[in-house]
Structures are given as structure tokens and as C-alpha cells.
Amino acid sequence: ETGVTQTPRHLVMGMTNKKSLKCEQHLGHNAMYWYKQSAKKPLELMFVYSLEERVENNSVPSRFSPECPNSSHLFLHLHTLQPEDSALYLCASRGTGKNSPLHFGNGTRLTVT
Amino acid sequence: GESVGLHLPTLSVQEGDNSIINCAYSNSASDYFIWYKQESGKGPQFIIDIRSNMDKRQGQRVTVLLNKTVKHLSLQIAATQPGDSAVYFCAENEGDYKLSFGAGTTVTVRA
Numbered sequence: 511e512t513g514v515t516q517t518p519r520h521l522v523m524g525m526t527n528k529k530s531l532k533c534e535q536h537l538g539h540n541a542m543y544w545y546k547q548s549a550k551k552p553l554e555l556m557f558v559y560s561l562e563e564r565v566e567n568n569s570v571p572s573r574f575s576p577e578c579p580n581s582s583h584l585f586l587h588l589h590t591l592q593p594e595d596s597a598l599y600l601c602a603s604r605g606t607g608k609n610s611p612l613h614f615g616n617g618t619r620l621t622v623t
Numbered sequence: 624g625e626s627v628g629l630h631l632p633t634l635s636v637q638e639g640d641n642s643i644i645n646c647a648y649s650n651s652a653s654d655y656f657i658w659y660k661q662e663s664g665k666g667p668q669f670i671i672d673i674r675s676n677m678d679k680r681q682g683q684r685v686t687v688l689l690n691k692t693v694k695h696l697s698l699q700i701a702a703t704q705p706g707d708s709a710v711y712f713c714a715e716n717e718g719d720y721k722l723s724f725g726a727g728t729t730v731t732v733r734a
Contacts, residue, residue: 550726566720
């Protein structure tokens with residue numbers, strides 16, 4: 511069982527909807543990440559939070575809005591998405607130090623219709 | 624652009640044989656590398672990591688080799704089993720927070 515839990519596992523939304531993805535980590539880590547995984551492409555880093563402060567914002571469109579209320583929870587708020595935003599959205603956490611691995615959740619499969 | 628990549632997108636291996644998955648990286652300043660395994664419907668799972676002050680590291684049935692001269696990373700899986708069928712990614716540290724991933728190699732184990 512992963513120490514990083516993502517909900518929902520699957521989400522279908524229309525382009526005018528507003529929805530949120532949730533991530534919770536039970537590993538005591540200080541950093542949390544959002545990645546986007548599309549077919550046939552490498553994982554794309556979207557956002558990084560360290561101690562609840564955003565430290566990386568990888569030129570992500572403003573229709574994606576992250577929120578990190580504490581070191582255990584991370585949200586990705588979605589609004590007016592496009593069909594090309596359909597993908598697997600992965601959350602990960604990381605302990606102290608840059609030479610440590612990310613621990614991933616199982617992702618939310620998002621389909622935008 | 625992508626700084627980490629894999630030589631082959633797919634690998635078919637006979638059950639019981641050894642598998643070798645290759646990865647090339649471009650940033651000579653990278654000092655930490657990781658291999659992940661991703662099964663269908665799941666997130667990437669950590670397999671093994673290596674720091675740049677090492678050439679080789681072994682785990683259970685897996686070995687990672689790092690050749691800094693040619694900027695090459697490989698993952699060797701001994702006695703490949705059906706449960707090893709998955710997509711394998713190498714990843715490279717960039718800066719304090721960012722981890723960059725290659726496109727992945729899909730490994731299929733033949734019975």
C-alpha cells in the first residue's frame with residue numbers, strides 16, 4: 511500500500527466544470543509534487559511545494575491551481591480545462607535532502623470531455 | 624528539453640533471462656539517479672537509486688550501473704519474472720527539487 515493516497519482515482523469532467531484533485535501523504539515528508547503523465551511522453555513536472563511554500567512552477571497554465579494547506583496535503587484545482595489536459599495526474603512526496611527518491615501515489619486518471 | 628532518455632522504448636525478454644535497460648543523460652552535473660517501475664494502473668514505484676560518487680549499486684535482483692564518462696545509466700534485472708513486466712523510467716536530479724524523467728522502456732516478459 512502506497513504512503514501517498516490520491517483521490518479520486520478517475521475523474522471525467524466537462525470543459526466548463528470545476529473540480530479538485532486531492533493528495534495526502536503519510537510519510538512525514540516535507541515536499542510534495544504534482545506531475546502530469548500523458549501517453550508516450552515523459553512525466554512533466556507541474557508544481558513543487560516545500561514546507562507548504564511553492565518552490566517550482568513549471569510554466570503551467572493558470573487553469574491548474576495548486577494548494578498546499580499543510581505538509582501532508584496537496585490539492586490541484588481544475589477549471590475550464592481543455593481536452594488535451596486529459597492525462598494521469600500523479601502526486602509525489604519527498605523527504606529531506608535532494609538525494610532522496612520521490613514516493614508516488616497511484617494517480618488520478620482525468621478525462622476532459 | 625528532455626535531459627534524460629532511454630535507448631529503447633520496448634524490451635521483450637524470456638522469463639528467467641537477465642534484462643538490461645539503458646538510459647542516457649545529458650547533464651554532467653547531475654549527482655543523483657533513480658530507477659522507477661510503473662505497472663498498469665499504478666504510480667511509479669521506486670526500485671533503486673545511485674549517487675554520482677558510486678559506479679554500481681545492488682539491490683534484490685537488481686543492479687544499477689553508472690558510467691559518468693559517457694553519461695550512461697543502466698538497470699539490470701536478474702532472472703526476470705512475469706511480475707517484472709512494466710514500464711521502467713530513469714530519473715535524474717536537477718537542482719534542489721526537480722526530478723526529470725525519461726520516456727520509459729516497456730518491458731514484456733515472455734513465458
